[in-house]
Amino acid sequence: MYEKPETSFGDIARFFTEKGISLYKCSVSRSELSQLLRNPVYVQADLDVYEFFKSQGALIENGPEDFTGLNACYLYQGRDVKESKLTSLKGQHLVVAPHEGVIPSDIWLRCRRKLMANKSIQTGRKTKNTWLAGKIKCGRCGHALVYCHETGGYHYLRCRLRTENKACEGCGTIHQPEIEQFVFDAMLVHMREFQTLNGTDGSKVNPKLTALRVELSKVESEIEKLIDTLTAANPTLLTYVNNKVESLDNERQSLAKRIADLSADTVSPDRVRKISNYLNDWDNVTFDDRRQVVDGLINIIRATSENVYIEWKI
Numbered sequence: 671m672y673e674k675p676e677t678s679f680g681d682i683a684r685f686f687t688e689k690g691i692s693l694y695k696c697s698v699s700r701s702e703l704s705q706l707l708r709n710p711v712y713v714q715a716d717l718d719v720y721e722f723f724k725s726q727g728a729l730i731e732n733g734p735e736d737f738t739g740l741n742a743c744y745l746y747q748g749r750d751v752k753e754s755k756l757t758s759l760k761g762q763h764l765v766v767a768p769h770e771g772v773i774p775s776d777i778w779l780r781c782r783r784k785l786m787a788n789k790s791i792q793t794g795r796k797t798k799n800t801w802l803a804g805k806i807k808c809g810r811c812g813h814a815l816v817y818c819h820e821t822g823g824y825h826y827l828r829c830r831l832r833t834e835n836k837a838c839e840g841c842g843t844i845h846q847p848e849i850e851q852f853v854f855d856a857m858l859v860h861m862r863e864f865q866t867l868n869g870t871d872g873s874k875v876n877p878k879l880t881a882l883r884v885e886l887s888k889v890e891s892e893i894e895k896l897i898d899t900l901t902a903a904n905p906t907l908l909t910y911v912n913n914k915v916e917s918l919d920n921e922r923q924s925l926a927k928r929i930a931d932l933s934a935d936t937v938s939p940d941r942v943r944k945i946s947n948y949l950n951d952w953d954n955v956t957f958d959d960r961r962q963v964v965d966g967l968i969n970i971i972r973a974t975s976e977n978v979y980i981e982w983k984i
Contacts (some may be wrong), residue, residue, distance in 0.1 A: 675965040710743035713778040714771035725926040727760030801960035809974035811838035832972035840974025
């Protein structure tokens with residue numbers, strides 16, 4: 671339920687209450703739902719989960735070979751960790767658990783990413799005016815574009831910052847029907863590239879992700895080789911090696927972050943088929959389902975009256 675872009679803790683709590691579902695013999699609270707969704711004790715921990723926690727600064731006690739997608743994980747907060755465990759994973763300890771996980775990693779990671787961006791998602795979730803809400807931003811300042819209706823039946827999207835205090839020069843004139851048609855056409859064109867996946871099995875397919883993992887492996891191997899030379903290094907060589915290792919480590923962190931982002935949003939062939947079916951029957955698709963399609967395909971849209979940039983998830 672929570673991986674859907676329009677669903678909040680309150681929606682789930684109300685659903686549980688209506689169905690008579692309780693936790694610990696009491697009604698379900700938002701804080702309990704937040705803890706449940708964050709807890710890796712339920713996830714089928716594979717390499718995508720490993721790379722996500724690694725990119726967030728968690729201390730992983732097991733090697734990547736132990737993340738087979740069968741077992742779940744335990745997450746412990748060390749005594750020296752100063753950051754809130756709800757907002758940061760830095761310094762927390764992750765260990766593979768003896769029991770099997772029950773939630774597929776792709777679903778768990780989508781929910782985890784939604785939790786990390788909880789404020790921005792909740793801001794736009796109540797709108798019923800445009801299915802681009804929460805995704806489309808001003809191409810000049812990065813603030814959200816908001817729906818406006820004027821007399822005469824004109825529907826616009828305008829920069830929130832420009833509307834509130836004129837701190838942005840604005841995005842120009844963006845008509846809601848035109849930008850929605852533009853994004854819809856772009857989604858159709860983009861999805862044509864993935865139609866060949868329909869004949870494959872349910873495994874994840876992402877050549878870019880594979881290439882990044884190979885690149886990361888090479889960088890880590892180079893770091894290990896440099897560290898091995900430190901034992902016999904003179905002061906001049908030591909300075910060079912330290913600088914080189916620091917540079918490579920920055921590259922490693924950048925690669926790990928990109929891998930984590932791609933891993934969390936990897937789309938299976940089944941999901942590709944589902945999205946394609948929605949696009950092919952767009953006129954009959956509900957507002958909430960349209961938002962799910964956009965959420966599954968697009969990270970962010972930056973728009974002005976002159977230019978539109980779409981950052982794709984796949």
